[in-house]
Amino acid sequence: MIRLISRVVCFALIVSFVCFSVEVQAAVTEGADLAVYNSGRAQVTESRSVTLPEGLASVVFKNVPMALDPTSIRAEADGMRVLDVEYHYQPVSRKSLLDAFIGKELNVIMPDPVDANARILRKATLLSNTDGPVFQVGNEVYLGDYDVIMLPELPKGSRNEPSLTLTTEAVLAGKRDVQLEYLMSGLNWQADYVLVTNKAATEGALDAWATLTNTSGQAFNAAALKLVAGEVYREQGRRGSMLKSAMVMEAASGAPQGMVQADFSQYHVYSLERRVTLASSGTKQFNLFSAPQVSIKQQLVSTYHTGNGLRNGPLDQNVDLTLTMHNTAEAGAGHPMPAGLVRVFMPTSDEDLLLAGESRIGHVGVGGEAVLSLGTAFDVTVRRTQKEFKKLGKNSYEVSWDIEIQNSRPENQSILLRETFSGQWEIINSSKDFTRPDAGTMEYALAVPPMADGKPMHVEYTVQVTY
Incomplete structure (x- = not known):
């Protein structure tokens, strides 16, 4: 008897709890x-x-x-x-609506089995909606076509x-x-930069924009x-x-x-x-900062990784146009540069500004360096030929290269020829002076004259590599 009274009291408390929840x-x-x-x-x-x-x-x-x-x-x-x-x-969709009426009888307009051009209204129980509606009509299961399914009401809990x-x-x-x-x-942003340079690409005006994109559907x-x-x-x-x-x-x-x-x-x-x-969808841009006079350095860079195998015939390699910006106040910048896309515009000989290339950068802090790879040079080409290849041991070899650089421009072109190696390496001989910027790289800084006489510049070297 005491247990029964306790349950009644608990029930009363529960009722009171629910009544006060409005x-x-x-x-x-x-x-x-x-x-x-x-x-x-x-x-x-x-x-x-x-x-x-x-x-x-x-x-x-x-x-x-x-x-x-x-x-x-x-x-x-x-x-x-x-x-x-x-x-x-629970968004309202065709599938969610039909799923809510599985097992229930619905009005369905379907082809008349007597007249192929006629339609009839039938009472049908929705059995399944996995791969499409499956109905029970009388004692038969109907898998055929239908024109309209009539639902008596919007299912409870459905809302757009x-x-x-x-x-x-x-x-x-x-x-x-x-x-x-x-x-x-559904909300995202990235930095977009516009860099307009002078003809010599020694300085330019940099504008940084934040591009905010909203795809969430929420305004x-x-x-x-x-x-x-x-x-x-x-x-x-x-x-x-x-x-x-x-x-x-x-x-x-x-x-x-x-x-x-x-x-x-x-x-x-x-x-x-x-x-x-x-707006619920679309993009909007905001100016982050402007740097009207930024010092930049234009370079032509050609990089090749010397592998440990024999190469037959001449090999062409890209010559990339790069711009380097030092993100310092002395260079005219000195702003944190979030990751984004840099679009570079340069003037033509008749002063029109044209897109010279696009390059994506990572986050560049103050004091850092942004290197922009804009495209492949048209008038400067590099072709290399392997002159000798000798295996010195199981994990070592010696290779000799002849590198030909052609300049079709009427003026000198500066190019950075970069050779990279895997393992320990030693240059046996070289026709030009070089530097070692890091443990796996050799660089030639070359001033290539115009090829007016039809003779390209040649660089030759031999290296021994142990890997």
């Missing part, structure tokens, strides 16, 4: 804080107003992103405790828009601002924007709070309405000094 809608507010990482994710912090009763309530947030990571959600407000979080999104529901417990009834924080995918109005540059690792399932410092850091002072750069841990963060509106 559903309230959180007001949608503008002005989210966005921290977008150049790895395809973003951290969102927003504040929404809600009027809570005392005790338990189900707080429903509408207009949340489809690309939201449910495991990263954090919500807090004064005098409120979050008991559980539920993210719900995602929603977030918090079960909360408030100490006192009243209005509160709930701060909601989560990670989402943001009057958002405060931060762009984080750097490779930030994130383990699967880790909570969003690990990235919070990017949202709350103070930006350094700078020009109003522009991007302000500041340090963030071992990364860099760019804060836009105005609020922006992002």
Whole structure:
């Protein structure tokens, strides 16, 4: 008898618990804080107003992103405790609608078995929807064609828009601002650079842009924007709070309405000094910085890796056009350069600016060096011929090369001829002076004259290699 009374009391408590859990809608507010990482994710912090009763309530947030990571959600407000979080999104589609009516009788318009040109309305039970609808009509299973399936209603729980529901417990009834924080995918950014050089390619004007791409389907109005540059690792399932410092850091002072750069841990963060509106899809660009007079160095570089085998006949090798920028204040730069694409424009002889090439760079810090490979030279060619090859032992050999460089331009062309080796190597003889920039490389810095007399420049050397 005592056990029975205890169960009645527990049941009464459960009923009381459920009765006081009411559903309230959180007001949608503008002005989210966005921290977008150049790895395809973003951290969102927003504040929404809600009027809570005392005790338990189900707080429903509408207009949340489809690309939201449910495991990263954090919500807090004064005098409120979050008991559980539920993210719900079941989009309405043909398959999801039919799956909800498996085992139920539906009205189906299908071909008339008597008249091939006629249609009839039949009562049919949906047996399966794995590879397409399978119906039971009377005592028979129907696998044929149909024109229309009539559904009596929209299945419960189906909704086109995602929603977030918090079960909360408030100490006192009243209005509160709930701060909601989560990670989402579908937002990404990269740096895009435009470098316009002079004819000699000795200096140029550099403009850096942040290109923000939104493919999430979620629009943001009057958002405060931060762009984080750097490779930030994130383990699967880790909570969003690990990235919070990017949202709350103070930006350094700078020009109003522009991007302000500041340090963030071992990364860099760019804060836009105005609020922006992002469409649900598309791109938007923001100026990161401009460097109107940057010193650059143009070079022709041809690289070859000497292998340990016999080579027959002449071998052509590319001559690459490269530009080198030193990211220092003395060279006219001195800004952190996030990874991105550099487009280089050079003037022609009649002063038209044409695209000379594109090159992708990694993150370049202040004091670093950006090397841009723009394309293959047209008028300078390199061809090599193996003159001798001898095996000196099981893991050693000696090889002799004759390298021919042709310059069809009317003026001298500077070229860096780079030879790389695997293992220990020693130059036995060489027709030109060379340097050893590292343990596996030999370089010739050559000034190749015009080939007016039809004679190309030749470089010959012999090397012994042990691998």
